[in-house]
Amino acid sequence: MxxxxxxxxxxxxxxxxxxxxxxxxxxxxxxxxxxxxxxxxxxxxxxxxxxxxxxxxxQQRGFWNPVPACTHVHVVIGDSFAGSMKYALKELGWAESHKVITLRENYAIGPLDRLDSPEGRMARSDWFRDHITEAFEHYTEVEEEYSELLDNLAQIPEQARIMIWTSSNACEQTGMRHALHLLQSKRNTLAVYDACVICEELYNRPDARIEYRRSGEVPPDKLKEALLRMEESSTLNNAELMRLVREWEAISEQTATLRIWRDGAVLGVTADYFDSYLLDKLDKLKPPAGDHGFVKAARVIGEAIGYCNQYVGDSYFEYRLRELIYNGTLEIKGLPAAMRFYSVRRKRQQDKADS
Known part of the structure; x- marks a missing residue:
């Protein structure tokens, strides 16, 4: 294991x-x-x-940990964006002076209450174990990763500029606020950047536009240009820092286990927020011939991800698809061990009458 x-x-x-x-x-x-x-x-x-x-x-992950001589520390949300960031920094020749700290949580889903305590992290792990088929990690590993995160933040030297990267989704916006909460006592200069916005301003034209939903979608070559265009105006003053820290505290105190990004704020919504959206995507898909109306779960979830203007991750959509099976809205063919192993369809009226 x-x-x-x-x-x-x-x-x-x-x-x-x-x-x-x-x-x-x-x-x-x-x-x-x-x-x-x-x-x-x-x-x-x-x-x-x-x-x-x-x-x-x-094993070489430690190369990216803060060192006494580093001048910049990039705090990123998610391993996908971390990989792109490390590649871009190497390509620019900045790897010796620019280091990377990764927050690996999907902050859009699961409870966040008391995340800075072992009890809060245990409650979060329990929720993932109970609801997210492929995303649960053993509690001891969660504790090790959190301890490693705190150690890396503590190692940031005072002269280093700390750059927290975010984008317009609940996961990264919440993660950015949690990072600032953890960094608020540091004396370093703190700045917040959005690679998606920078790249959209650099590369979008009237006849060709790309709108990124999360930083991990930005290709490393474009991220290199974003790094070269960073502006000092993104530095946070104390009032801005305290506002974002208070927003983290408010978000983490919510009981919601699903969060979305709307009108410049992280909002907690009910767990079934995307259920009707999933059903709509299922209804619009054409089932394979001879499959009695069943559609592969992976196809439904892929369709939902492709058109959703929020980022919550495929594992959450898969969790809600299983809930729609459990409550009798959908019926299943196959085993719900993972989305590639089963298919779904709307429950037929006769089946509902017999149940």
Whole structure:
């Protein structure tokens, strides 16, 4: 189990370009194995070398921890954006002086009450265990990661400029406020940046526009340009810092386990907020011929993610799809162990009458 968690961390730390590169190599080697175009021993050796290299990247995470001589520390939300940030900093030649701290929580979902206490983190872990099929991590690992986060924040030297990155979604906006809550006693200069906004201003044209929903969607090459365009005007004064800290306190005291970003604020909403939206996406999908109206759960969730103007993550949509099965709105074919293993359809009226 510990080894599997290490593998998950290693994969999560990669950027999109690196993930594609690794996947392409693995699939090519598997094809050679299947076609017997290369000796089994050579292919296995290459795959083992790839594995050792990937796990080595995981072990080198400490390279990005703050050091006494660093001049900038980037605080980012999510492993996907962290991978892109590290790649961009390396490309710019800034890796020695610019360090990265990653907050790995999906702040859009789950309870946040007393997150700074072991009891609060345990309650959050329990919620994930009970509702999110693939996202639960063992409590001891959560504690280790939180301790590592606090250690990294404590290691930031006084001369370093701390740059917290966010974008227009509940996950990163809440995470940014939590980061400021944890950093409020530091004497460093604090600044908040939005890579999505910077890149949209740099690259969008009347005839070609991209609107990013989260920082992890920004390609590393565009992120490089965003890093070069950072402005001192993003520095927070004390009043702004205290306002954002108070907003974190208010958000964390809410009982809601789902949060959205609307009109410049993080709002707690009911757990079933997206249920009608999911059903609408299901109704608009054409079921495969001969499948009796059933549609793969992964297809429904992919459609929901593709058109949703909020970012909550696919695991939350999958949780709500299962809830719609449990309450009799949908019926299932297959096993709900993971979204790729089952299909759903609206429960037929006759079935409802018989139940």
């Amino acid at each position: 510990k080894e599997l968690r290490s593998i998950k961390k290693a994969v999560d730390s990669l950027g999109h370009a690196e993930l594609r590169s690794y996947l392409s190599f693995i699939l090519a080697e598997i094809k050679l194995l299947r076609d017997q175009a290369e000796s089994r021993e050579d292919s296995i050796a290459k795959l083992l070398e790839l594995y050792d290299g990937l796990m080595g990247l995981q």
